[in-house]
Amino acid sequence: MNRNATQADSQYVSKVKKLIELVDPVDTAKPSVVTYARHFYAVTADLKKRIQSLAQEVKVVSETRANIAVLEDLKKQHKAAVQQLEKEQADRQRLIITIVSQVIALSEGETYYETQTASSRFLGTLLLLTRGKDGNYARYHQRLKPLYKAVLALRLSDKVLADSSVKHSYLSKYAGVLERFTDEVKMREWANFIATPVIAAAVFQDIGLYHEEAVRILYGEDGEDDPFRELDESFRKQLLKINYQQTLTFIRDGVSFIGCEQNKGPHGFLMELMQDTFTGKSGIGDILKIPQVYSSIVLSTKPGYNRSMLPKGYMLIEQMAKQKSVNSRLAEHFINIVGYFPQGFGVCFIPVNEKGQEKDQYEYAIVSRLNPEHPAEPVCKIVSRNLTFFAAGKEERVAKDRNLFFNATKQKLMKIDRARMTEIMSQLKKNFTIADVDEHIPAFWEPHDFFADRKNQSIWR
Structure with missing residues (x-):
């Protein structure tokens, strides 16, 4: 069954691979979530400071009525910097909306049954694209994880919406979207207010690891260390803190959904999901945390990765539920969704x-x-x-x-x-x-x- 190197993938598999590239590409120069995040962390803070500095200079020169030519030049520089900031923000917004739309198109159907089939196909395709422990599997798994988590989180969120025993004000407000397969308005509502923040949360969850402080820990001062090695406890805690803080910074300042206030609507729910995944205060973050833990087994980046461990991923979820590390009801729903054997196994x-x-x-x-x-x-x-x-x-x-x-x-x-x-x-x-x-x-x-x-x-x- 050796593959002919010239053989093309099916149209579906090609779409999945292109979607992976939009999140975390092989070519780091391509527009992607990871590329934009690296640029955001490296440039945006200084750009904002420059805008503030130029605005202050414009004010001073205007008040002192100094050289008009200097004033006009400062205004042009300020306008250009603001336009650059707004363009980069818009580019990031368009990209995440594109990713959300494509994830929905590849994992959602016109009926409940079609949706389960489409999600099975998407998850199975991601696993079937991997080669076990061959080659640089850790890096490849890292690229696949965000999308794998996204679809699992979507299916788990459907279970939460249908479970009256799981209380949350935002989700309760949109419980009616479960009727989306027979109501186009409900389908749009689900896509905008549930799917968008859930998918975005999965895609952004570890984006803070691309901040320079996190990169320094992962790759070492000389940039030569294996980023997938086991870290000392002190470094691991430091990395978790950086990831949490910088991920929230990226979501808050680098991406916001058009027409949404920062702490309301889908953007507010996205922020709550992300915060609670790290803090565990309300438990709603388990919609993302449980798929994250499961994905860490199925698409592990650890040196000891072994395919024989994949059907045991559910055991870790069960154990966490018993220890009350995750909501036991959500853990039960999740295991019922995935079973013991991952799609594509x-x-x-x-x-x-x-x-x-x-x-x-x-x-x-x-x-x-x-x-x-x-x-x-x-x-x-x-x-x-x-x-x-x-x-x-x-x-x-x-x-x-x-x-x-x-x-x-x-x-x-x-x-x-x-x-x-x-x-x-x-x-x-x-x-x-x-x-x-x-x-x-x-x-x-x-x-x-x-x-x-x-x-x-x-x-x-």
């Missing part, structure tokens, strides 16, 4: 014949649906049959007793002889070697190369 399972009897082999599948009826039993798209890969397989709920991720299930296949397993492995595993037979019962598989083939990128159709 490669499942190995024991197939059954037409009589429902288990075969003495395994096949490959990809997790393809949110909201599984049973968290441990993911709904998957079957992508192999009789040792042959194909993209047009059906969806199927993989029961726990047929999922090889669970040790009890793996024991069922230990009876397969070596020759039979060699045949299976040679046809299903990329870069197969005879040594793989000794580890012949895989708990899961890596579907990146399968998905890299354009004809296999339509598994959610």
Whole structure:
């Protein structure tokens, strides 16, 4: 399943990749959230000081009736500086609105069911674009996280809106947007007052890490340190504080939604979400905090990243709920949304014949649906049959007793002889070697190369 280097992605995957570039591009010169944030932290504060200084000079020269030519020049400089500040602000506003619109277009449908499917596809695509621990996975995961969190937070916010036991004045005001699939006015209301601040919060959550003080901690004084290394506790606390303060500064001074007052409407809710994610005072920040924690497992940037840990991400959410670090009701909603196995995760399972009897082999599948009826039993798209890969397989709920991720299930296949397993492995595993037979019962598989083939990128159709 090696990918032809000249093969183009499907239209959908191309859209997802372009959206990633708008948030955190490979080319740091491209317009993006990260590029604009770096510029904001490096330039905007000094630009504001210059505007204030020029305004004061204009006032002094005007009052003293000094040289008219000097006065006109100062006015021109002041006007140009103000225009630059306003243009940069407008550019940032347009960019986040573009990102919000594209996230909605790629993760929302015309019905509840279509929305769940679209969100599954988006989340699954992001995971399938990764290669496990190959290459500079930490940097790539860092680029994917904001959008991954955004869609998870959207789906969790829907659960919160529908749950009368979770009280919040702003959300209660817009509870009616759950009817958006049959009401265009409600759909616009949801997009403007719920989706926009939730998506923006996910995208901006760690933007303060691009402030020069944070960069100095992450990369060291000489700029040569690994930014993904484990930090000492003192540096970690310092970094969290800088990120919190500078993220709020960027949202407050660098981005504001047109027509919104700073502490009201969607901008006010965005600020509250961000503040509460860090402080945990009201608990509403858990809409973002829970997806953040989950994403830190699924798209980990730590040196010990291992795909086998992905289906255990829910355990951390459960543990935090028990410790009252997050709202237990929201944690329950979230686990019901994602189940134990992330979208796009490669499942190995024991197939059954037409009589429902288990075969003495395994096949490959990809997790393809949110909201599984049973968290441990993911709904998957079957992508192999009789040792042959194909993209047009059906969806199927993989029961726990047929999922090889669970040790009890793996024991069922230990009876397969070596020759039979060699045949299976040679046809299903990329870069197969005879040594793989000794580890012949895989708990899961890596579907990146399968998905890299354009004809296999339509598994959610």
